[in-house]
Amino acid sequence: MSAESLKLRGRVAARLGDNVNTDVIYPGRYLNITDREMTAEHLFELAYPEIRARIQPGDFLVAGKNFGCGSSREQATAALKYSQVGAVIAVSFARIFFRNSINLGLPVVASPEAVERLQPGEELEIDLEGGSILNLTTGAALKAAPLDPRAIELVTAGGLIPYLKKKHAA
């Protein structure tokens, strides 16, 4: 991800409620899948298969508070990333999910107004560094928490693996 792409454009694929947990995002029965790309096949499999079918590359998901609560399973983040979700915008995130997302290079944006002011189908522009969401469909501008410089560095590098690879290259 280049510095310019700290601005993301995409469409809201779906709007979810509060406390979307990691079992809902990625069922525990598939935790023995350790190939990250393959996790995408099971995104929302039990709870929202229709949402998984609807996601187009670069689409955003909007959710309420505490998105990603529950298990530390990184597959929950991987399944979203490799389903080509462009970013998750939520009122708030559970802390392990938030860290996993930064570490795998999936943009996560906390915005208290996310749920009330964003609808499926709307086009958005997100400024990760500045901390804002522009709703291109309605013209509304939303506040969002800017990602801190450490997170920007990781997301820009494509995640922790490329970041550490570069850092520890012999």
Added chain:
Amino acid sequence: MTLAEKILARASGRDSVAPDEIVVAAVDLAMSHENADLVRKSFLEIGVARVWDSERIVIILDHRVPAESEKTAATHKALREFVHRQGIRNFYDVGRGGICHQVLAERGHVLPGMVVVGTDSHTTTHGAFGAFATGIGATEMAGVWIEGRLWFKVPATIRIEVDGEFAPWISAKDLILHLIGRLGADGADYRAVEFDGPLIRRLSVASRMVLTNLSMEMGAKVAFTPVDDTLLDYLREKTGRKMPTSPEYEPDAEATYERVLEIDASQISEPQVACPHAVDRVVPLSELGDVPVHQAVLGSCTNGRLEDLEVAAHLLGGRRVHPRTRMLVIPASQQVLLDAIRLGFIQKLIAAGAIVNPPGCGPCVGVHQGILAAGEVCISSTNRNFLGRMGSKDSRVYLASPAVVAASAVAGRIIHPEEIVKEAVA
């Protein structure tokens, strides 16, 4: 400073830290279970030859033991080869350990003041040992395996002081479910929780582990119970680790808290039950109505310890599991199983019609050993009741204390333990 702040200050080489500061802390212990395979893959991808300190890494197989599929068998095999190559001696293979959190505790891996990270959300459990212990993801753990340190945002602390007495049949599980119901699934998100007060100090180490374990279900980053004689005696007697008391393991009297809650445990007048499909949908048992159960599960890192099996053996001794219900007992570790055999608990449970699974996570994560069919209902002493957690998305899991699980297994529906005890007297 609070205890969380003190430990992070020490581990990051600073005199003091305050909430929301970012610090880089040295990690004392890094634990993983089967997902060590994901860590291993990220580690190999990064391309560093050796882990930072093979003595500080612990790997414990527990989620799928013994291997339930060829795929898992290959994962276990890859990990055996990896720990051998890296010289990681603290590896607990099938039949040598049990659930990771129980094994860390009973083998003396965790001591007060440590920074512990684990690729399991319930790593918060180890705050019962005075450690700053929290869950992280697999790729982040690969970074720890390489660098031996990690960045943390210093959490604000919620202090929960508990006084009063538990009513009969009320336990630590009911207290923490009550708190989760009150504070919500994100009530302690990004926060540290300090439990203290006269009642907490009277609890066994096993019961304290229930509180710190389930604090995760209100989002806590870490949770602590006091480092007192009860804990130091446990460490000395069970693990041979002699630790002095130290102000380092206590919050300062003038520590700043985001919030202080005072709880009178006597007010929790009946068992608490978390309803499907959220841990914070908690009600007192009498508000449930009639809920027949097909399966009762006693086990997990939350409630699979000796005292949990004891209460179940007490209630099931001389009684029978209901004909339309099956009861699964999963001791948290090989040691718990051995002790439960020695004390006669296992014989009572089997005689009552329960099946005893091998120590491990059992059906809690929904992969094997007790999966629910569509339409089935389970009462469980585990920690999560999310949609599809234990099997079909059309099954339902209720969470409660070991006493409620055992009594419900006898009654075939969710029931207050005193009802079956009363029957016996009548």
